[in-house]
Amino acid sequence: MRQAKVFERVTIEEVQAYWDRRPCNIRHSPKPIGTKEYFDEVEARKYFVEPHIPRFAEFPRWKGKRVLEIGCGIGTDTINFARHGAYVTAVDLSEKSLEIARQRAKVYGLEDRITFIQANAEELDRYVPVEPYDLIYSFGVLHHTPKPERAFAQLRQYAHSDTVLKVMVYHRYAWKVLWILLKYGKGQFWKAAEWVARYSEAQEGSPVTYTYTTKELKALLAHAGFKAVEMWVDHIFPYRIADYKQYRYVKVWYFRWMPSWLFRALERRFGWHLCATAIPISR
């Protein structure tokens, strides 16, 4: 696989430095970072632009349950699991992101429900005690680590027989991939791994961004001891970037004129987020 050749040699320190420089979604609000107003706006913007997240995470379902979140970033989903009554262990590689996530838990009075741990998902059991969780959740994370199969292989030991695993990784056959290759890559499809990584995030230059087909993700899950019970593709970002940065939601012309049923059909076929719900394969 060409992607592995490109990304495997990236060090975990490079990945951490990238996310410490600009934690994910940190500019989702112009309000002072760390305030309630800031966190409220970050959440509103995230779920406005990515409305499939609450559907995927099913926050209320985990009330009173134990949730292990891999790659919590600044904690938007973490807070929602806790707010709905779950007990959450949330890990991330980026200390800077965790600092903000911890402050967020404090602002909402949810500190007693969340344990934050700085950890590399590829060696999770070095940092997180091996105990069973009811939900293992990771949204947009495992494709950013140099050796994702190592991170996936860590998960089974945190599962009991009824554990649910929910993972989102980026989709290869996505509108966004085509858009990046045409806009920035000048059609260099043979260098797709490099171009996609460079422009996959809000901050240019992500050192590692794998993309997967449904078949590849299924195989990765099976190799890690999980069977996918539901897989679907979602999310096309339809807004003009310049306006979006100014907190205005103006769609690019071709999406503005597209009927919503067609846009939705495109999202379900060529979306950027490949979401999987899986269960452990019984031993």
Ligand SMILES: C[S@@+](CC[C@H](N)C(=O)[O-])C[C@H]1O[C@@H](n2cnc3c(N)ncnc32)[C@H](O)[C@@H]1O
């Ligand atoms: C795109 S952000 C997603 C954050 C969060 N899940 C969300 O949806 O807002 C990716 C996150 O993955 C984390 N990450 C990348 N590689 C990791 C690793 N090996 N172990 C733990 N976290 C990692 C980054 O630090 C970053 O916070």
